[in-house]
Amino acid sequence: MFPRLPYPALLTRLTFTGITALTLLGCDPKTTEVPVPEVRTNSVFIINEGTYNQPNGSVSVFDVAAAKVTSPDIFQAANGRPLLSNVTQSMTVVGQQGYIVANNSNKIEVVTLPSFKSVGTITAGLKLPRYLVAASADKAYVSEWVTPTFPTPGPGRVSVIDLRTNTVTRTIVVGKAPEEMLLAGGKLFVTNSEENTVTVINTATDVVETTLTVGPAPASLALDNNGRLWVLGNGVTNYSNPALSTKGSLTDFAPTPPYTVRKRDFASDLGYLARLRTNGTRDQFYVKTDAAVYRLSPADAALPTKPFLTRGSFDIYGLNIDPNDNTVYVGVAPTFTAPGKFIRYTSAGKAIDSAAVGIGPNGFIFY
Template sequence: MKKFNRIFVMLFASSLFLASCSSDDNSSNESLGDYDNGVFVLNEGNSTITTSSVTFISNSGAVEQDVFRNVNPEAAEMGTLLQSMFFDDTRAFIISGLANKITVVDRYTFKFIATISTDFRSPRYGVVVDGKAYVTNYDNYEVGSDDFLTVIDLSNYTTSRVAMNNWSEKIIEENGKIYIMNGYFGSGTSVTVFNPATNSIETTIPLGFSPNAFEEENGTLYVLGSEKLAKINLSTNTVVGTPITVAAATSAGARNLNIEDNKIYYTVDTAVFAMAANATAAPTVPLLTYESQSLYGRMYGFAVNDGKIYIADGGDFSSDSQIYIYSTTGTLLNPVAVGVGPNGFYFN
């Protein structure tokens, strides 16, 4: 699942659209399939396998629930507690954290292609570089020293492992290098730079705080912790200046970093804050707040894209929930009903 709430850890030992989110555009007018212009909402579900699903919202606003089952009525289930989703040029890869597998579909038609189920243990996030996928795994949630990458050859879906020896969570690619966030609920205080050409760790960048989100923009890696925001120069792999304080230690903590049109967006509890990418101090007044009755699912998914802010509320993780779409000025545009436990947005 996207975020292992304490209750789940106890139970399981845990135009529209990094996590959170991914974006690839079809620049031609020719349709590549029924799902080539819109956003996928990943609904992680709960321990009941039939509650995991994918909702699609087209650029025209049409909503289709449970896309995978609609297109593939005879295919095996995707698994429980869907964690995240990532793409290559033609395929989408859907990670089930509890089933320890990835379901591969055509990203434009959503037709089932394959299931990958080897060399995973609590997989989290993935990225594709030069024909291979790299997926982070927690293994044992109580320690970070056993975390590893699953490397998938996408020509035949064979797999192998590379030890990380550090907390391994969110992952992105930039200029042929892979950046892995070493942070999970206050554990881990760095970012790992992995070189896929040598299949090895190149360096580790210390932060001084535990990260929970990061995003690259114009050669800078912005890394968010519950109280701090740091900027890493990717040409030198060093932290630039002093991290900005973004939330008080007594607050719910900052998370859900997104960067859009040279603005940084992040959340604290049910509030969204925004500031310029070159700001030296964080705002004190939120851009917007929303109402949530969810005990564990407030701001469970978040993204900013094309002048809109998207918020997913986890609800009660037993029944279908909603996402909320706002303008970047803070005006609610419309809510959209989705599945159980929506946790992420993925642009197609």
């Protein structure tokens, strides 16, 4: 893996399903019926990052009821051509459309659901896009690194996108290497992963309102069931001088001024790819590292020290929780040149099953 190059990791419950409808290619006896995949309810999209600097990122579909992967590469199956995504970073569903963010390809592929047919590509002006969140059916925000984080990260930005025309209408300068974002109380909260800050943008004016100090290397955030916002700081490992490493942390605050923050530290740093996720009722948080998943309640007095589940192979790459039944989905990436897999666990941490998918499964989208 390349921990400081632009690749890879809120998310809305989205479901997607398998392959059913058939299209006839006419009456020519030489033609055959070709199955046209469709995305149906009670399914999961698996976001497969692909090999860094190779356009082989993809999206797989898992049918929950059938307990099987019904399409290893749904875009290829639906469109007859590859996604051509160099680092498939994330995907967001807005209404009847899906927005697939291809980080190193500087584009967002737009598909219609349930057919998963491509209906457009957003490319103009995008620079290393990471995550997209929708403020409405017509407006979205996209975090962008702008420049690679190695060797020296520069200021990032958030672009405002008109979803009616799929065009960028405005850019907002934020901190270095912005990652995941969250909308709450008319504000957009942006994690700046190469700093220890969260940028707060007023969504009525699209102007930066303030910048909050949190733990080092924040990259993900979530709301709890009381409306408080929690930010995971991954911490930083200094390999040349371990004494300069910083610890991982959780910071929480009400998403309204004066943004009084409380920060608590883990025992050590959590790794560059650590992420924070929550269950459907938002009363349980899950923290992913590369070797373990921890679970805690927002009401807990102390941060967890015992993992909810572990993998000694240090290959945990993606994590999300099915909001309907609290099934835990863990993406596993043994390498970035061969297919990965995902494992499903019960809410008690017992493995249910697993399935092979694309390279580097970094996220799960439920519909």
